[in-house]
Each structure stands twice: as structure tokens, then as C-alpha cells.
Amino acid sequence: MLSFESDYIQGAHPDILKKLVDTNMEVLTGYGFDKYCESAKAKIKALCGDNSEIFLLNGGTQTNQIVIDTMLEPYQGVICADTGHINSHEAGAIEFTGHKVLTLKNELGKINPDDLLSYVKTFYADENHDHCVFPGMVYISHPTEYGTLYTLSELEAISAICKEYSLKLYLDGARLGYGLMSKNTDVTIKDICKLCDAFYIGGTKVGALCGEAVVFTHNNAPKHFFTSIKQHGALLAKGRLLGVQFDTLFTDDLYFKISKHAIDMADLMRDAFKSKGYQLYIETVTNQIFVILNDDDYVKLKKVVSVGFWERLPDNRAVVRFASSWATTEDDVKALINVL
Amino acid sequence: MLSFESDYIQGAHPDILKKLVDTNMEVLTGYGFDKYCESAKAKIKALCGDNSEIFLLNGGTQTNQIVIDTMLEPYQGVICADTGHINSHEAGAIEFTGHKVLTLKNELGKINPDDLLSYVKTFYADENHDHCVFPGMVYISHPTEYGTLYTLSELEAISAICKEYSLKLYLDGARLGYGLMSKNTDVTIKDICKLCDAFYIGGTKVGALCGEAVVFTHNNAPKHFFTSIKQHGALLAKGRLLGVQFDTLFTDDLYFKISKHAIDMADLMRDAFKSKGYQLYIETVTNQIFVILNDDDYVKLKKVVSVGFWERLPDNRAVVRFASSWATTEDDVKALINVL
């Protein structure tokens, strides 16, 4: 059956698997000190600048948990949109490490810089704020959970507020490739490196079997971050599993090529939905498309295409998600269009 | 260069990689609900009995952290040998979740049942024990960090004490295959299933790229364990990575065959060390061999063979570790013997 359920329904990009096979019998040291980890980090550093420090972790929630916990002081919390993944879908992994998640109302999945400024100003204006959780970081996802993107000017505004109020700025890039390759963005990875204190380059949802590459942008990796990774239960003995994957993804721009391919496929789908009169729930510009379907259409569609159920509207129509990925073919998209 | 540095210096057993390649383009649901995870669990369940519940996690420290944290009450600690991995080499991952590690002096890496009994009796005899950490679990590793094994009667004695004092018994099987395939053991996996409340079947050190299979032996998986995995940052979106690996390992007894092969190689090495007059630090029966070398020998050896440095004795001689694995060949062993 056709499936657009998510961007993690297939395994790894074939180049990655091939490299895992080719290097399999090499004797390598453990815990991320092998040459493939080193090479992967060097390639990412070449993209992100001399002041960047890179670490490889296994999954998104794990990465968010460790980065946020190690960058915050214990008495600080992290500000995010109420739709932020760390607030809604990580089973309390942030609170598990003792930090409060402080929420702002999202606008299409994003934080509005004015809301952020107002939150922080109100906090410090309250003479009793010593009885409260100090905001210590802003968490944004780019693309957001709704497939939307920050503009450069929004990012700059948020970054400026963060600097003024000593907040770390951390960007969750679970789907970063799709954000960077969108045709409707003015944000580059250089901008992110400049404006954020840390971010991660998502692998799991962009062609890897697992793995996310954390980038601390200004030689600001938390002290003994390696030990903290182990303490959080996140260190792999065979670090090569992550090294080989990211080394491959950042050889010959594979990461960007497959991200662009997914965007191209999503754009085809988006055009088809529009031309066939479907109503989009949100105007997205990345690899996720949210479509509103009445029940008849939804029931019919589900018989031939697997999609992600998102939510039900008050009028009982369904919002469903179509996601493309590196593995989506033009034939898949054509087949989908035929059944629409 | 020849290497016997550890049992995780190469990638995955080729059968595992082949299966990852063969299944790569299949569309599978995420988070461990795919058919390969199901199949792997079914095969392990067939080994471990109808009352067993199986979960797949990524690494040993992670597994220890989550199992111990979820099986203990928050006011309880875990008893282990002072050489136990959770006490010495996991960066405080257990304490990170709020639990104290309560240590007994090891005997060749093992807990002596008498010491355990004495500890628990003394605890409850102290009328102030309500001011102290309650022992809630016993952690043993099998094989131990020193390559030794519990005998069945030792396991039974420990299990009986645990039952009497309401302690969970948890066995760290990072190298379980090597323990079960040792020629000097009377402990079977059925015994472990019967005597322990939980244990894990190590994958990372027995042929997988990553992954450990947790077995709760008596329908006693902690409630909402799936959510706890996510809360601890340990859930993979592409659960297939673990499912395919364990499905392969437990097809046609691959796990046991490669474990036996490693034992055979270790036995060859052990015989060679002895016949050549080397002094062993500990009499091990699994895939790890600890040899005492004077400095001249050590320096010479290091030029041609990579080994693990273990510790320096008071007389300044070195203890080094030789480990075999599924990937160790007879040629490797012969080459080693030639240079001894």
C-alpha cells in the first residue's frame, strides 16, 4: 500500500547502508572516538564554522533531554511554544531531568517574538520572581511540528531577545534538512549557527536509521558533555553506527540532496491537493502537508493510502498528514494523485 | 593490526547487516510496533517462557538505568558488587534517576550470597532503618565484569534471599551469550528466567550494532513501560533497527552459535597462555581473559596486538584483557599465539 504516514517508515538511505556494510569488519575503537565519527564531525564543522563542537546522539527526545538539561542551570526552565515537541510528545523527558517547560501560545507552531519578549519582561518585572522558575533557554523547532518555518527576521528577533535576557537559544532540527531545502525560506545553516547557541541536525527523519548531530555553535559545549551523555544512558559502545551514518550524509551533500528531493515531492503533492480543491489545514513549506478531509473522503482514502491522523476539527472533519521523505518516489506521488 | 581489545571493535554480524539491507525499503510502522520487533520478541519469548515480556533498548547503561528505575520504588536502592558496572562505569546513571547503589565487596566480580543475606539482615535489624535507603533490588552481572560466572547454586541462593526479603533480582546480561555458551557453566537461560525478575540479553557485545533485549520474566513489566522508555529518552522512531537485529540473532540460534564460537576462540587463547607460562589474573570461563604481563612483555606485545589495559598491580606489572567475539577467527588466534 502507498504510504505517506511519516518520514521514518523506511530504513536508511542506501548509501548509508552500503557504507555500514563496507566498513563493517574494520576494527574501530568504541564510544565515538573512531575515524568515521571524527570524519563526520569534521564535515559538519566545515559547514558550521570553526567554533562549532559536534556530538552524535541517537534520537530526538534523547537529544532534547540531554542538551536542555546540560545547558540549563538546575533552577532554570525552558520556554517553548505550547505545541513544542518537548511540551507535548516527549513523555515529560524534560521534567524528568528537573526542568520546567514554560509555554507560550504557538502561532502555526512558532513562537512569536513579541510574546517571548513580553513573557521575559513580565517575569523580571514581578518582584517575586525569585519564587519562580527562571527562564534559561528558548526552544524552537525548525521546521516546527506543523511543518512551518521561522523567517530569518523572526530568528534574529528571537536571538536578540535571548541575548538581552541571557537565554540560551536552542533549535530542534529533527527535520532540519527539509527546512533548509524549502523553496520558501531565507534561513541558512550559517544563520542558525550564528543565531543559536545549539541545535541539532536530524538524521532519523532525514535518511538515517537513527542519529542526530548536536552542534554547539560557539565553543560552548557543556563541560564534560561526554560524561553527561553516559550519565543520561545515551552513549553507544559502537559509536561507529552514528559516525558512519553522518559521515555518509555529509559526503557529497547527500543530506541536502535527499532533503531537496523530499521537498520536491511534497511540492508536487501540495500542488495536486490545491488543484483538486482540497483544503489545507496549515500552509506548510516543508515535507509535511496537513489536509482537511470530510469523513467519506477519509474513509475512502485510508483504503489505499496510509497517512498520519493528526486531529479532528470541531465540525468533525479530519486533519491528516502526508509526509514525503528521501524514499518517496515520483511514482508514489503520481499514484497518490490518481486516487485523490 | 591484530586486535583483541574488546568484543565491540567490529560492526554487526553479516547476517544482521544483510537483513537490514533486505528489509530496508519495506514500509514499517515506527516506535517498535513493526513486524520485525514483534517477531524478535516472539522468538525470545519462545526461549524464555509464556510469562515473559520483552522490550528492545539501545545500550547497556540505558537498559540498566531504565529497568532499575522503573522496577524500584523511589525510596529504594539497588545492591550490587562494588565492581558492578552500574557502580563503577556508568557515570552515575543510576543515581541520576534518584536511586542509591548499595555495594557489597565482590568476590571475583560476584556477590557472595552470605554477604547479601548479612547485609539485608543487618539492615532490617537496625531499628533506625526507616532513616536509610531500603534495598529493593539485587543487580548481578552474568558474566561479570571480570568474565566470571555464577553457579546455579549461587544463583538459587541469591534468588531465595531476594524472595524472602522482597528484593527484585535483575541480571545484567551484556555478554549473556558468552555466559550461556561457556563450557564451565550449569546455568541455562531457563534458570535465569525462573530465578530472576528481569534480565537483558546483550546484543551490542554479541554481534549487534546496538541493542539489548530486556526480559521481564513473570508478566511483571512495569506499568506503562513504553512511556517510561520515552521519558528516559530511549525510544527510537525506527524501532526496526532493533527488531531486525534481534530477529536475526534469534533465528536459527545465531545468537548462541556466535557466542559459542567466541568461547571456542577464547578457550584456544586461554590454553595457549597457560601452556606458554603466562600468569592469568583471574580464572575466567567466558570470552574475556585477563593476563598479567611484566613491562617488557607488555611493551613488545602492544606493538603487534591491540589489547585492553585493565589495571596495574602493586608490583607494577600490567593486567591486560584479551577478548574474543563472533568476529574473531582461528587465524587471528594463531597469529596471536605466534607472537606470545
Add this chain to the structure above:
Amino acid sequence: MLSFESDYIQGAHPDILKKLVDTNMEVLTGYGFDKYCESAKAKIKALCGDNSEIFLLNGGTQTNQIVIDTMLEPYQGVICADTGHINSHEAGAIEFTGHKVLTLKNELGKINPDDLLSYVKTFYADENHDHCVFPGMVYISHPTEYGTLYTLSELEAISAICKEYSLKLYLDGARLGYGLMSKNTDVTIKDICKLCDAFYIGGTKVGALCGEAVVFTHNNAPKHFFTSIKQHGALLAKGRLLGVQFDTLFTDDLYFKISKHAIDMADLMRDAFKSKGYQLYIETVTNQIFVILNDDDYVKLKKVVSVGFWERLPDNRAVVRFASSWATTEDDVKALINVL
């Protein structure tokens, strides 16, 4: 200077101090096992029923932290109004223990039962809820942080929802006496005992130097709660400090008498504000009164009366809090009325 700043600006009710003096030289056992602790608990148990179990703690945040942490499973969070003290003014003490605070929009400081039901229904309807924090408890304050009270039917509705969805119901009674003695309540302590799983009888804000009495209503004190108190750093060696205070408060209904006195004083003040044309921010029925003042009035008032600043309205007028307590005299109130 006149002060209505809060209900904790003076020391203890004189009867309490007298009892501390009278019993000072008695030799008593430590850690809460002395006869005054026993007597205090017996008196509270007589009020709360045979199935109640009582513990004495030092302060409100501490009590909330320990009760919530010990009654919840580690993967559960606690639902409360966004204005709930645990959400806004406890420096993240709940998250410090690993639990997420899940907020509902308050209505005059209260949770609307419909909102609660909707929250829980939506949670369980989401097929991905295993990726989320499970709601495990409802926290309400009574009186609320805004001086308002739940009606009996509201409490019953909330309690029924809690029972249906296996949520613990916990009531923060930092100012419970003022709630019970309000002339505008139909809620008795018996109702609270019947409808809640746990609550606390606030001492600090109702005449004690420190201390809160936790009541588990249905023989449901968490196992080894004493040890958990110690683990959270909350056990006093001289438990008599709490025992003597609560024994005094619950002798001859002192707790209720002084609460009623504070209500009488607040009612006088409320009448005066109304008759003099002041606008109340919220219609409260307990010992806290929130008054809206324009800046001129506020500046003038502050010169002669100390009050609590609450917040500034969008039109820049100030909301200030007047609180009465056991120590507020009729002369104080008259003096206040004179300057209004």
C-alpha cells in the same frame, strides 16, 4: 504601621507559643514519635475519620512536593489550574521531582470540572497518548490563590471525574481554615475527607510558626512515607515543634476559632470597601480581598498601610491584596476603614 500584607506577618498564636514554653523541658523522642505529635494526629483523625492517616510537615511547597511526588507514578503528571501555586510560585519544586505540571485555564483560580473532563477525554482519545505524560492527579487549592472557594457540587463533580479516570484528588489547604469558616461555603472538612485522596491543613498561614498537616483520607498513605519525607530533606529531628503546634491548634477548636475570627475581620473590611465604592478585583469569600486602586489612591494608601501588590491591570491601575489573620484586631480594621 498598619499591615494587611499577608496572613503570615506575625508569629504564632499565643496559645501555641505558651504550649511550646510549657513543654520545652520535657524529654521527648525525636522525629515525630513524641506524644504531642501523637496527640495532634489523634485529634485531626477524630475530625477526619478512622481511615485517615496524618503526617506533619514544615511548609506548603514542601508538602506539595512530597505528597505529589509520592502519590504519583514516575511517568505521571499533575493537573492544576494555571494559577495553581505549584505551577506559578514554587520555583519548579514539582518538576524538580520529575513530574510535569499539566495546566487548565483557571476560572477565578479554580478548575472548571468540564475543562477537566475534556482534558482527560482528549488525552485518552489520542492514540499516541503513550508518548505523553499521563495525568495521574488533580491538584486544587481551597481556598484558591485568589481567595475563592469550590462549591460542594464542583468538588463532587471533580471527584467523580477523578474516580472515573483513576486520578488522585489532592487539595492544597494552605488556608483551609479560612475556607471552612467562610460564611459562603457549603463544603465541610468531612466532604473534603470523603471526596479527596489527600489534602493538607495549613498551619503556617493559620496561626502556626510553621507546619502543615497532611491527611491521607482512605488509609492510603504512600508506603514508607516517613522514609520519603527524610529522602526529600523534610524530616525534623525535634518533631515536637510541629506536634505541639498542631496539638494546640486542634484543642478546643482553636484552629476554627481563629479562622473564623479572620473571616469576620475580612467581612468587615469587604463591607467597608464596598460601601466606600472601591472596586473589587474578584469577589472573594475568605480572608483575602483583592481591591483595584488607581495610582493616586495606591500611593496615598501605601504611606499608612502595608498591603500586598498583586498585579497591574492593562489600564495601569493596581490590584492590591488585603489579608486578615488570627492576629488582625477590630482596631486594625477600624483604623484601616478610617484611612480608606
Add this chain to the structure above:
Amino acid sequence: MLSFESDYIQGAHPDILKKLVDTNMEVLTGYGFDKYCESAKAKIKALCGDNSEIFLLNGGTQTNQIVIDTMLEPYQGVICADTGHINSHEAGAIEFTGHKVLTLKNELGKINPDDLLSYVKTFYADENHDHCVFPGMVYISHPTEYGTLYTLSELEAISAICKEYSLKLYLDGARLGYGLMSKNTDVTIKDICKLCDAFYIGGTKVGALCGEAVVFTHNNAPKHFFTSIKQHGALLAKGRLLGVQFDTLFTDDLYFKISKHAIDMADLMRDAFKSKGYQLYIETVTNQIFVILNDDDYVKLKKVVSVGFWERLPDNRAVVRFASSWATTEDDVKALINVL
């Protein structure tokens, strides 16, 4: 009945109670910002030097928990003697905050500086120490749990090691007064201020109802320590309770006078035990005396004197503790001597 069970069996020194009564009706601001807290801190600062920063907390376990948690980095543990209170009798309050307690074998309750040096050297010599808990602090108690005292040269040696290896030095002074007033000590409070990074002046066991005064000695109070106190559930609304007590204790040297009195009483008892041929378990120099009794003597004694049971020796004789305090009278001691 005569009681020497502990130093917290009576209430507060009468001067403290009197001051609580005298100041009871004063209107004071909350949370430790009142004039008595300020005055108490100023008096302690006068003793401890211009660079000291003082905070008042409620009890010993609480103080240890908060100070250790806030002074350590999250990946660090605290070194202490295996008999250290934080290791043995605080219900895991340190591990509750995520930190491992790293133990050294005690010598009469003390850490041997050589053992400390050896521990730290071994740690850093291990090339795998990044997989382990970093030692971040040394915890000592003075007097120790066994009533013994460090000499100045021992303290200096430990302090020097701490400086060399970037370890914080923290001294638990639950019974500090008795240590400073011992006739067999060359350690002054100035020495402690100079050599330690933090310590606390115990109130609960030296005449207060509750309360410990934490001293950070070199303007090194953890940032936002007030908020951390609240986050740990330890902030009292009526901070005056602690302020008034410590203000009294440090007026006219009351703290030292009552400590000296307890020492005088203990010395009388010690002499009597010795002259009557009793065997002491440990040669102590403070207010605690550990005596070995055969069963007959113990049974007889218990009928007329309440003492603390400490432990049973292998030969089944009992070790019992006699403690003096500010409240012990010469008549009490004479009465005891009569029954010996």
C-alpha cells in the same frame, strides 16, 4: 527518667523561646528578609569574615541536600567517609538529587587525607574516567558521627588536596559548637572559614528548635541560592522562626557558652566512666560518649537511664551512646554516676 539519649530530646534554650515570645506580635516580612534574619546573619558574618554569605535552613539532611546539590555540577559526586551521615542515614537524600556518594573507608569516623589523595589520583590516572562519576566535593563532618574531631593539620591536608584537584570542601557542622568548644581541638571557626568552601553551624542539636546556618566562606554562594532553596521545598514563609533563633544563639556568645557547658558535662561523664572501669568504644572528645556494656549491665542501666543504642559487637556486647547537651545539668550527671 534520666535521659542521655541524644542532644535533641528537649526543646529550645530558654533564651530562644523567650525571644520568640517577645517578638511574636511584631509585623515582619516573610521568607527570611526580616530584621532578625538580617541580624543573625550579620552576627555570624562577624565571626566568619567579610567574604562569608549566610543562609538559614531547617534541618541537617535538608542542608546537606541543598548545599551539595547546588555546589556540584550535575555529573559530579561527593566523597565522604563510609560512616558519613549523607551515606548512611539520610535515606538517599543526596542521590535523590542525582549525585553519587563516593565513599572512603573511615578512620574513627574521619577521612584519612592519604586515602583521599589516593582516590583522586587513581581516578584521574584511569584513562576511562570519563565513563565515571567525577569527584566534585569532599564532605566531612566535624564532629564526626562518632564524636571525633579533625586536627588542624588534617583539615589543612584535606583542604590542600581539594584545592589541587578542584574539589569543593564542605563541612557538616550539625554539632559544630561541641567541636569548637572541645578541650582537645586546635581547630577554630576561623580555620574552618579559611579551609572550607562551605559549612553549616548546627542549631537543632545545639539549642535551637530547628535550624542550621549555612556559611559560604568566600563569596561563593551558588547563584540564585534563594530560588534553589524554594525549589527543594525548604523555604519557610515565616523566616523569623530561624532568624530569631540564630540571632539569639549568636548574641553574647550563647551558642558557644551552651556548647561549652555540654562539653563540661560530657567530660565529667567520661571521667566517671573511666574511673569506674567502663570500656569506651571510641575515644571521643565532644558531647557524645560511646560505652561498651555487657548485657547484664545494659539491661540494668536501661531501667533507670535512657541512652542511645549504637550497635552490637561480634561478642554480643552492646555499644551505647551517652550524649550531653545545653540542657544537661550537673545533677543529671551526678545521678548518672550514682547508678553506674
